[in-house]
Amino acid sequence: xxxxxxxxxxxxxxxxxxxxxxxxxxxxxxxxxxxxxxxxxxxxxxxxxxxxxxxxxxxxxxxxxxxxxxxxxxxxxxxxxxxxxxxxxxxxxxxxxxxxxxxxxxxxxxxxxxxxxxxxxxxxxxxxxxxxxxxxxxxxxxxxxxxxxxxxxxxxxxxxxxxxxxxxxxxxxxxxxxxxxxxxxxxxxxxxxxxxxxxxxxxxxxxxxxxxxxxxxxxxxxxxxxxxxxxxxxxxxxxxxxxxxxxxxxxxxxxxxxxxxxxxxxxxxxxxxxxxxxxxxxxxxxxxx
Amino acid sequence: xxxxxxxxxxxxxxxxxxxxxxxxxxxxxxxxxxxxxxxxxxxxxxxxxxxxxxxxxxxxxxxxxxxxxxxxxxxxxxxxxxxxxxxxxxxxxxxxxxxxxxxxxxxxxxxxxxxxxxxxxxxxxxxxxxxxxxxxxxxxxxxxxxxxxxxxxxxxxxx
Ligand SMILES: Cc1cc2nc3c(=O)[nH]c(=O)nc-3n(C[C@H](O)[C@H](O)[C@H](O)COP(=O)(O)OP(=O)(O)OC[C@H]3O[C@@H](n4cnc5c(N)ncnc54)[C@H](O)[C@@H]3O)c2cc1C
Ligand code: FES
Ligand code: FES
Numbered sequence: 001x002x003x004x005x006x007x008x009x010x011x012x013x014x015x016x017x018x019x020x021x022x023x024x025x026x027x028x029x030x031x032x033x034x035x036x037x038x039x040x041x042x043x044x045x046x047x048x049x050x051x052x053x054x055x056x057x058x059x060x061x062x063x064x065x066x067x068x069x070x071x072x073x074x075x076x077x078x079x080x081x082x083x084x085x086x087x088x089x090x091x092x093x094x095x096x097x098x099x100x101x102x103x104x105x106x107x108x109x110x111x112x113x114x115x116x117x118x119x120x121x122x123x124x125x126x127x128x129x130x131x132x133x134x135x136x137x138x139x140x141x142x143x144x145x146x147x148x149x150x151x152x153x154x155x156x157x158x159x160x161x162x163x164x165x166x167x168x169x170x171x172x173x174x175x176x177x178x179x180x181x182x183x184x185x186x187x188x189x190x191x192x193x194x195x196x197x198x199x200x201x202x203x204x205x206x207x208x209x210x211x212x213x214x215x216x217x218x219x220x221x222x223x224x225x226x227x228x229x230x231x232x233x234x235x236x237x238x239x240x241x242x243x244x245x246x247x248x249x250x251x252x253x254x255x256x257x258x259x260x261x262x263x264x265x266x267x268x269x270x271x272x273x274x275x276x277x278x279x280x281x282x283x284x285x286x287x288x289x
Numbered sequence: 290x291x292x293x294x295x296x297x298x299x300x301x302x303x304x305x306x307x308x309x310x311x312x313x314x315x316x317x318x319x320x321x322x323x324x325x326x327x328x329x330x331x332x333x334x335x336x337x338x339x340x341x342x343x344x345x346x347x348x349x350x351x352x353x354x355x356x357x358x359x360x361x362x363x364x365x366x367x368x369x370x371x372x373x374x375x376x377x378x379x380x381x382x383x384x385x386x387x388x389x390x391x392x393x394x395x396x397x398x399x400x401x402x403x404x405x406x407x408x409x410x411x412x413x414x415x416x417x418x419x420x421x422x423x424x425x426x427x428x429x430x431x432x433x434x435x436x437x438x439x440x441x442x443x444x445x446x447x448x
Contacts, residue, residue: 001331001332002310002312004310005309005310006309006310007290007309008309008353010355030353030356033351033352033353033356034333034351037312038332038351040310041332050309052355052356054356078345101420101421102336102420102421102422103346103406103418103420103421104336104339104347104348104399104421105333105348105421107342107345107346107347107402108347108348108351189334190334
């Protein structure tokens with residue numbers, strides 16, 4: 001399959017990429033290409049130009065300082081999964097990145113491309129929402145920073161403007177007594193998420209002091225399972241307590257929003273979602289204090 | 290407008306001008322006539338187009354040739370040395386890790402990546418490591434045996 005014709009520009013810096021974007025209104029950023037190239041081959045999009053940011057080194061890498069983890073937009077899924085720092089300080093993110101697609105996909109795909117594409121069947125939007133990530137964006141109006149609930153707007157749509165570039169993602173390191181985890185019901189053929197549950201739990205002597213639970217895969221954009229969070233806080237994190245809290249998952253799922261397809265109907269996804277929430281919370285709790 | 294690119298494949302330098310939309314797999318197969326790398330699905334699912342791009346596995350049907358400018362690539366043709374087959378090729382042969390052979394170049398390149406990351410994988414790790422590669426013939430049993438055999442034979446040796 002051949003993509004439609006386009007002009008190709010390789011940007012050497014974020015400033016050059018921004019300038020190319022403003023000069024080519026119909027252009028698209030190219031990062032790893034693992035969502036964009038398939039889209040072009042299927043001719044679901046026909047941008048006039050691609051602006052390749054793949055060689056802008058400052059957009060790559062993971063840095064931890066004073067409690068904050070900063071991840072460059074070009075950092076690959078393989079780098080996230082292999083990062084000892086993330087394994088220690090943002091377990092759910094390293095875990096989820098290691099479950100994306102297959103090894104060759106993880107070698108090319110980037111965190112920035114993943115969230116900018118905002119496929120509901122992706123893994124990283126729900127994990128980053130759960131961990132309280134912020135998105136650093138550069139555009140003609142300068143820089144701005146958005147929280148996950150503002151960044152993810154809906155089905156394959158984000159708050160990123162056509163002339164904006166996502167440069168980095170920041171998230172807080174796991175604090176004392178905090179643990180996080182990701183549980184994924186992967187489509188057996190595509191490996192994309194049918195349901196992905198991300199959980200972060202803070203505990204003190206086995207009692208939950210704070211919880212963040214976010215679901216993806218089954219809704220257009222990540223959904224916070226508030227009823228589950230409320231049911232966990234103040235409780236001792238036993239299997240029974242986690243099981244009963246997980247049963248509140250459906251309260252946060254709007255029937256009109258739950259996605260279904262030939263593989264997994266909306267009703268089926270809604271029925272099994274609590275199981276994946278329970279698994280994520282149980283794993284997060286086992287890593288908490 | 291064509292773009293000049295310069296790529297090293299299996300140790301040999303190639304300088305060509307390509308259309309930006311040319312996929313790396315078509316550059317390798319059609320422009321350079323290195324037809325060992327296959328196109329199976331053309332939709333990033335089957336892994337038969339897997340090559341090593343700067344040392345790590347990549348699906349060349351989901352990469353533009355222009356993205357590989359300046360890269361060093363290894364294809365299946367680059368594995369065997371003057372002293373014969375590469376150990377992974379030898380093991381696929383000995384353990385009957387192929388039938389029609391269409392998936393084999395990609396399977397072997399993905400196995401190379403797998404063994405680079407984990408020199409002594411369990412059967413389950415082998416299956417996970419080859420998740421992105423489909424075989425319609427073997428049922429995978431002999432592919433897993435071949436990779437295990439290669440891991441055993443390569444231990445301590447050079448890859
Ligand atoms: C076979 C296969 C299996 C997959 N399985 C999974 C899976 O299980 N889970 C999962 O989460 N994902 C999966 N993916 C998707 C994968 O994670 C992609 O890598 C990712 O969604 C896109 O990242 P990219 O770097 O390849 O972006 P690209 O394809 O280059 O870009 C994607 C989109 O984001 C825009 N963009 C990219 N970077 C930026 C930036 N810095 N600023 C602004 N806009 C930007 C582009 O313009 C484009 O619109 C799979 C992909 C394939 C091919
Ligand atoms: S041809 Fe590239 S993955 Fe199938
Ligand atoms: S040997 Fe025929 S597809 Fe694998």
